[in-house]
Amino acid sequence: MPIRAPRAFFLRVLCVLGGFLFLAGCQQQPAEYRTQFLALGTLVEVQIAGLPRARAEQAAEAVRRDMQAFTARWRPAGDSELARINAALAAGETVTLDPEGARMLREARRLSRLSGGRFNPAIYRLIRLWGFDSGEPAGPPPAPADIAERVAARPSMDDLRLQGLRLGTRNPAVQLDFGASAKGVAVDRAIRILRGQGVENAIVNAGGDLRAIGRFIGPAGTRDWRIGIRHPRRHGDVLASVEIAGDLAVFTSGDYERYYEYQGRRYHHILDPATGYPARGLSSVTVLHRDAVLADAASTALFVAGPDDWPAVARAMGLQQVMVVRTDGGVALTPAMLERLSFPEEPGPTLEVITP
Ligand code: ADP
Ligand code: MG
Numbered sequence: 553m554p555i556r557a558p559r560a561f562f563l564r565v566l567c568v569l570g571g572f573l574f575l576a577g578c579q580q581q582p583a584e585y586r587t588q589f590l591a592l593g594t595l596v597e598v599q600i601a602g603l604p605r606a607r608a609e610q611a612a613e614a615v616r617r618d619m620q621a622f623t624a625r626w627r628p629a630g631d632s633e634l635a636r637i638n639a640a641l642a643a644g645e646t647v648t649l650d651p652e653g654a655r656m657l658r659e660a661r662r663l664s665r666l667s668g669g670r671f672n673p674a675i676y677r678l679i680r681l682w683g684f685d686s687g688e689p690a691g692p693p694p695a696p697a698d699i700a701e702r703v704a705a706r707p708s709m710d711d712l713r714l715q716g717l718r719l720g721t722r723n724p725a726v727q728l729d730f731g732a733s734a735k736g737v738a739v740d741r742a743i744r745i746l747r748g749q750g751v752e753n754a755i756v757n758a759g760g761d762l763r764a765i766g767r768f769i770g771p772a773g774t775r776d777w778r779i780g781i782r783h784p785r786r787h788g789d790v791l792a793s794v795e796i797a798g799d800l801a802v803f804t805s806g807d808y809e810r811y812y813e814y815q816g817r818r819y820h821h822i823l824d825p826a827t828g829y830p831a832r833g834l835s836s837v838t839v840l841h842r843d844a845v846l847a848d849a850a851s852t853a854l855f856v857a858g859p860d861d862w863p864a865v866a867r868a869m870g871l872q873q874v875m876v877v878r879t880d881g882g883v884a885l886t887p888a889m890l891e892r893l894s895f896p897e898e899p900g901p902t903l904e905v906i907t908p
Contacts, residue, residue, distance in 0.1 A: 584770060587612045591619035592735050593627070593687075594759030600746070601753040601769040611749035615742040615756065622738050626656075628676050628729045629685060637719065638676065638727045646720035654717050659845055660733055661709040666869045667853035672825040674707040676727035682830075684810060684821040685729070691814030699828035707825075732822075736803065736848030739763045743844075755779075759809075763801040763844045781893075784808050784836040784877050791883075791901075792875065792893040794840065801844035805851040806836035807879075822855050833858040833879060840873035840892065850874075859884075866908040874908070 584601040585608035598615050600608040625633040633653065640647035649657065660673045676685070681698055683689045705725030713720045730737070735758045742756040743763050753766030755777060764777045776797040780790035784806050794802060807830070811820035824831040837854045841847040850869045857865040859878050866874050866886070873892060875885040884904040885893070895901065 584768065585609060585612065587616070589616045589620070591616070591623045592738055592758050593623070594735075596759070597755070597757045598742070598746075599755040599757070600751055601766070603751060603753075607750065611746050611751050614745050614749060618741055618745055619738050619758075622734075622741065626730055626734055628680075628727075628731075634728060634730070641719075641721045641726055641728070642724055644720075644724055646718050649714075649717045649719050651717065654714065654719075656730065656733075656737055657712070657714060657719070657728075659737075660730060660849070661712065661714075663733065663846065663849040663853075663869070664709040667849065667856075667865055668868065669708060669825055670856035670865060671732055671849045671853035672707070672709065673728055673730050673732065674709050674711065674726045675702070675823065675825050676729035677705075677707065677725060678702040678823055678825070678828055679729050679731070679821075680727075682819070682821075682823065684823075685731075689810055689812050689821065691812050691819065693814060693819050703826070703828040732805075732852035733845055733849040735759075735761050736801070736843075736845035739801065739844045739848075761801075761803045761844075761848060763799070764796040765799045767797050781838050781875070782806070782808075782836070785881070790896060791877070792895050794892050794894075799842055800840055801842065801847040802838065802840055803844065803847035803851045804836055804838040805855040807855075808835065822852060824856050831856040831858060833860075834862070834876050835879050836877045837862070838875045838889075839871055840889065841871065846870075863906050863908040871908065 584599055585605055586597060586599045588595055588597045596619060598612040600612060628634050628638060637647050664671050679685050681694045681702055707723055707726040711721050711723035711726050739756050739758055743765060746754050753769055755762055755764045760782060767774050768777050776795035779794050779796060779802050781792045781804060783789040783791040805822055807820035811818050820830045822831050834855055837851045839847045839851045850871055854862040854865055854874060862876055872888040873886060875889050877883050883901045884906050886908055887905055890905055
């Protein structure tokens with residue numbers, strides 16, 4: 553008896569300790585953590601693997617706060633920072649940017665030049681005229697004379713004068729809208745925030761445009777992240793998928809995301825700055841690149857370039873991994889993209905391989 557009692561006690565302590573260790577062990581091997589919120593005019597999903605739930609939750613919450621604040625600052629409408637900048641530019645005044653704004657603007661100008669002006673964040677007057685700045689765009693399309701006036705004013709990122717943090721323009725028709733690259737900026741910021749909080753495996757997905765780092769860690773072990781690329785015409789279907797280990801952004805621009813139909817024609821939100829009308833010939837463009845800002849701007853630029861010119865613009869922008877779907881359903885892609893993608897359907901689409 554004098555021996556058994558302490559042993560029973562010892563055993564009980566071991567069990568309790570074991571229970572703690574078991575629980576702690578569970579915390580070391582958590583299921584992946586996912587959360588969703590609204591930002592950037594879309595549904596954003598943050599997926600984190602390989603961290604205890606509480607830490608993953610905290611990291612994702614930091615991303616949510618940053619993305620929602622970023623959206624409020626850089627949406628062109630309302631009382632945002634960007635609206636303040638646009639009001640000053642329209643009045644021919646100069647305005648002081650914060651360092652983040654100046655950096656974003658310089659990068660957008662660089663990418664606009666590389667794209668030959670096809671990615672042109674200076675065309676907000678045209679975007680507003682079409683109604684693609686509002687939540688629910690609806691027809692009818694604007695009057696041709698109004699479109700022609702916006703195009704003839706030739707707003708360009710090269711019209712901007714940026715000295716240090718002071719911004720002005722020699723063309724009062726320049727109005728800024730970062731809609732075609734802001735998701736890339738925000739996704740890159742999010743990945744930086746996550747890494748700062750010790751996250752090594754994650755996906756930040758803003759309405760289908762995303763950057764993935766590390767790998768997926770689930771109950772059955774570790775594997776590459778699997779990303780589906782949407783079919784531009786069959787809602788809910790995946791056209792192709794890509795596996796990612798490491799660090800890569802996947803950005804798609806499509807004519808199916810924001811559009812309206814008027815008298816049997818589709819009018820979508822990616823405008824050709826040269827014509828003033830929605831760009832024609834392609835229904836989606838997907839770009840893979842480590843730099844999410846480049847991937848975002850480039851997917852828009854190649855969409856505008858269209859079925860004949862996208863390879864030249866891809867070359868100018870330094871892209872290796874591109875897939876385009878034409879409005880006739882044909883799929884063309886670069887050799888490096890062909891290597892990366894799998895097409896789930898048998899038989900898959902006919903693929904035209906094009907070297908930029
Ligand atoms: P999504 O927002 O669906 O990911 P994009 O990245 O291609 O698609 O961005 C489209 C948005 O960018 C439009 O809603 C508009 O605000 C703006 N935009 C449209 N055409 C252009 C263009 N040629 N250059 C720069 N921005 C554009
Ligand atoms: Mg884009």
